[in-house]
Amino acid sequence: MDLRNLQALVEVVKQGGFSAAARTLFAQQSTVSKAVRQLEDEVGAPLLDRLGHGVRLTEVGERVYRRAIAMLAEREHLLAELAELRGLKRGRLRLGLSRLGSSILFAGLVAEFRARYPGIDIELVEHGSLHLAQLLRDGELELAMCLLPLPDDLDWQLVHDDPLVALLPMGHPLAGRRSCTLAELAQSPFILFEEGFALNPQILAACQRQGFQPRVAAHSGQTDFIQALVAAGLGVALLPALVVGDTVRPAIARTLLEDDQLRWRIALAWRREGRLSPAARAYLDLARNALKA
Numbered sequence: 001m002d003l004r005n006l007q008a009l010v011e012v013v014k015q016g017g018f019s020a021a022a023r024t025l026f027a028q029q030s031t032v033s034k035a036v037r038q039l040e041d042e043v044g045a046p047l048l049d050r051l052g053h054g055v056r057l058t059e060v061g062e063r064v065y066r067r068a069i070a071m072l073a074e075r076e077h078l079l080a081e082l083a084e085l086r087g088l089k090r091g092r093l094r095l096g097l098s099r100l101g102s103s104i105l106f107a108g109l110v111a112e113f114r115a116r117y118p119g120i121d122i123e124l125v126e127h128g129s130l131h132l133a134q135l136l137r138d139g140e141l142e143l144a145m146c147l148l149p150l151p152d153d154l155d156w157q158l159v160h161d162d163p164l165v166a167l168l169p170m171g172h173p174l175a176g177r178r179s180c181t182l183a184e185l186a187q188s189p190f191i192l193f194e195e196g197f198a199l200n201p202q203i204l205a206a207c208q209r210q211g212f213q214p215r216v217a218a219h220s221g222q223t224d225f226i227q228a229l230v231a232a233g234l235g236v237a238l239l240p241a242l243v244v245g246d247t248v249r250p251a252i253a254r255t256l257l258e259d260d261q262l263r264w265r266i267a268l269a270w271r272r273e274g275r276l277s278p279a280a281r282a283y284l285d286l287a288r289n290a291l292k293a
Helices: 002-013 018-025 027-042 059-087 108-115 130-138 197-211 223-231 278-290
Strands: 048-051 054-057 091-098 120-125 144-145 154-169 190-193 215-219 237-240 250-257 263-271
Touching: 002 027, 002 048, 002 054, 002 059, 018 027, 027 059, 054 059, 059 091, 059 215, 059 278, 091 130, 091 278, 108 120, 108 278, 120 130, 130 144, 130 154, 130 263, 130 278, 144 154, 144 278, 154 215, 154 223, 154 278, 190 197, 190 237, 215 223, 223 237, 263 278
Parallel strands: 091 120, 091 144, 190 215
Antiparallel strands: 048 054, 144 263, 154 237, 154 250, 154 263
């Protein structure tokens, strides 16, 4: 199979249509359509259902798409190995970053990596930790910032271990305390992260261990908005100490959460059965020295 045709299929699926895929590939829409048709002729079955608002993979298309991702990833590995022979003067690093804490932990590291290896293109993808882990499995990322623990099919390198702090409305009975337990928050409504954040199920599991199911007042993917909801008295929130920093809104009290099993343990993860490119290995080495957990 022609890798360019496989690339066209992958981009059509990723971008949700032929015109968007053509823009990404810097090609004519007719060229992309022809590439997908050639694949369908070779396979002998339709790969896509053409919908009025986009496209959807057929059952055969799902299989071809998964294999295409793997084959294109192997091509990247080969190019990366050749780049290593040229001293990392060319190549690409596909890096996934969580929307929680990445600016604090990784912005400086990405800048330093770029300064050391200016010929390496850095492709950044931002999602919640759960989605990033799936992108690793699919071969669409080489490295990703993930919350521990992780399943056995992923390997990892710890970069930060942080306690959580409880953010409380100033009138909360526990306001003014230096620390509190999760059980002491059982009667308070919780403000949790939105779907895709791995910290959510860990918080819910910790509450179950303490014998209660939290009342959820709201979900959000923005830490600033979560703090605003706490300040407005909607409920309490649990955030990593590093993310909260030294200052919070005036109407919020903060107290350290006493729970050794519920911590924000961040790692750089990769597929256990995968093969890291030289650029990814160089990034791991840099992180190991710069981010000592």
